[in-house]
Amino acid sequence: MHISEGVLSPAVLAGGAALTAAGTAIGLKKLDYEAIPRVALLSAAFFVATLIHVPVGPVGLHLVLNGLMGLLLGWPAFPAILIALFLQALLFQFGGLTVLGVNTVTMAVPAVACFYLYRGLLRRGGTVAAAAAGACGATAILLSGLLVAAALLFTGEGFLTVARLVALAHLPVMAVEGVISLFVFQFLKKVRPEMLEGIYGPGSH
Amino acid sequence: MSAIREPFSEGESLLHRLDPRGKVAAAAAFSVLVASSRTFATALTGLCLAVVAILCARLPWRKVAARLLVVNGFVLFLWLVLPFTYPGEVVWRWRWFAATREGLAAAGLITLKSNALLLGLIALVATVPLVDLGQALHRLRLPDKLCHLLLFTYRYLYVFEQEYQRLTQAMKIRGFRPRTDLHTYRSYAYLAAMLLVRSHDRAERVYQAMLCRGFQGRFYSLKEFSWQPRDRLFLATAGLSLLVLAGLEWLLPWTLGRTGGG
Structure with missing residues (x-):
């Protein structure tokens, strides 16, 4: 979930920007020139995939897929998510320049964390891998929700209830993302296993 | 549209x-x-x-x-x-x-x-x-790779958006109606996954085309x-x-x- 402009305190904004700069630097370092088209096009595809609205009862939730992005990209998910959020800020005015850092952290840190958390399980294959892919999608959203709540809480204690509500709103998204991530992983494994080489490869790329 | x-x-x-x-x-x-x-x-x-x-x-x-x-x-x-x-x-x-x-x-x-x-x-x-x-940010000394990523991502947003429209249209023609059930979630997941697969395949072709044209890690812009x-x-x-x-x-x-x- 995006935090809007003008909400967070300067300290939180600065912290988010610093973390994003560091994460992006690492991500770019691990990214060869050769891989730029692949990462950029995946980023574009993820951007479009977030336009998909999945019905949950009466409301439509849009996909986030940051867990999957972490799985497919590893560290380069950081710059890829930064770019996607920058484009969203420019094209739809969701978020903005000053919250770009915080919003990137709340999406990209869970993505990279899930990559390392679930890589071992995903390598095993079979039901374990499928379950791990689902858990990966759900965990990424859970962490995102917690990070958003933390950003609000660090801004001021008066935001406690807001932070709680925002974190709670992530729960249905978490369930949906888990299911979707599981199916996407199964599909990719069948159709283009080479896309998952980041998981099976010797080191992180 | x-x-x-x-x-x-x-x-x-x-x-x-x-x-x-x-x-x-x-x-x-x-x-x-x-x-x-x-x-x-x-x-x-x-x-x-x-x-x-x-x-x-x-x-x-x-x-x-x-x-x-x-x-x-x-x-x-x-x-x-x-x-x-x-x-x-x-x-x-x-x-x-x-x-x-x-x-x-x-x-x-x-x-x-x-x-x-x-x-x-x-x-x-x-x-x-x-x-x-993208060019302006490059001149303002943002990292090369980041600017390349931005320009590439932007360039292909529209391509994949059309791809997405085509795929949803195909689903509709086959009588797909979104509901709150596993079938819907699976269909949407396959739709997202298909977008990713298409992007992977296209990236391969794009990179080969770039190599053919002598890409050396630099984009030239005609914009002054x-x-x-x-x-x-x-x-x-x-x-x-x-x-x-x-x-x-x-x-x-x-x-x-x-x-x-x-």
Whole structure:
């Protein structure tokens, strides 16, 4: 979930920007020139995939897929998510320049964390891998929700209830993302296993 | 019809003709100042500056208003929650709802800042076509790879959006109706996965095509930025307004009630 402009305190904004700069630097370092088209096009595809609205009862939730992005990209998910959020800020005015850092952290840190958390399980294959892919999608959203709540809480204690509500709103998204991530992983494994080489490869790329 | 568009990047106004580098720099400074403001005076002045910039850009106001409405959803949510949950002095009570002065002030300040920042972003950055923006950011010394990623991602957004439309159309023709069930989730997951697969395959071809054309890690742009007197004038005006903003924030903190929330 995006935090809007003008909400967070300067300290939180600065912290988010610093973390994003560091994460992006690492991500770019691990990214060869050769891989730029692949990462950029995946980023574009993820951007479009977030336009998909999945019905949950009466409301439509849009996909986030940051867990999957972490799985497919590893560290380069950081710059890829930064770019996607920058484009969203420019094209739809969701978020903005000053919250770009915080919003990137709340999406990209869970993505990279899930990559390392679930890589071992995903390598095993079979039901374990499928379950791990689902858990990966759900965990990424859970962490995102917690990070958003933390950003609000660090801004001021008066935001406690807001932070709680925002974190709670992530729960249905978490369930949906888990299911979707599981199916996407199964599909990719069948159709283009080479896309998952980041998981099976010797080191992180 | 495409859902992804750049409705603000086209125009003949003075603001559209300015050098993107100056506009991006001004937007960044403006955003930092407004986002870190704690007083209504600064936030309100920032909002006025942003409105002036929007008027100078002569943007279709309906579209600007539509964007503002969407983005103010979160602000509305804050108005519904913050006044009643922020600790402080109670100024209004109805049944078991009690609104505090501090909560109302925080919500008000956020509303001003949020809209000022949005309008500033629309006026100064969204008026630059993205391709020029990528080049401008490159000139402003952002990392090479990041600028390449930005330009590439942007370039293929539209391609995959069309791909997405085609795939959803194919699903509809086959009688797919979204419901809250596993079949729907699986279908949407396969749709997303198919987009990823297409992007993977296309990336391969794009890279091969780049190699064929002798790609060596550098993009050449035919676009030449030229720094004109009007850019100097814009930067001077923007600098002056920003100084006023900074002065309001730090030299006159007692002007209007300080709030703790921002």
